Amino acid sequence: MTDAPHHVDSSPWVLYLLECRGGSLYAGITTDLERRFAQHLAGKGARYTRSHPPLRIAASMNFPDRSAASKAESALKKLPRGQKLAFFRSP
Secondary structure, three states: OOOOOOOOOOOOEEEEEEEEOOOOEEEEEEOOHHHHHHHHHOOOOOHHHHHOOEEEEEEEEEEOOHHHHHHHHHHHHHOOHHHHHHHHHOO
């Protein structure tokens, strides 16, 4: 008897940017953007979005794996606010 293969999630990782009440921006990563946005709306997402409820998904970008998405998230969070949306338009 052989072991069952490990489940490999083929979903791409998504870096997303939310526009929150008060005009602030929140960045995160997920493999299921619709589910994650619903969690943020329900107050079950991040602590930040519980106190700054999200209004909309401002931008998103797919990455092949968690590592690439995490690196992009880190770079995005270091940018000044005015450059965050432009980040999603660059190649």
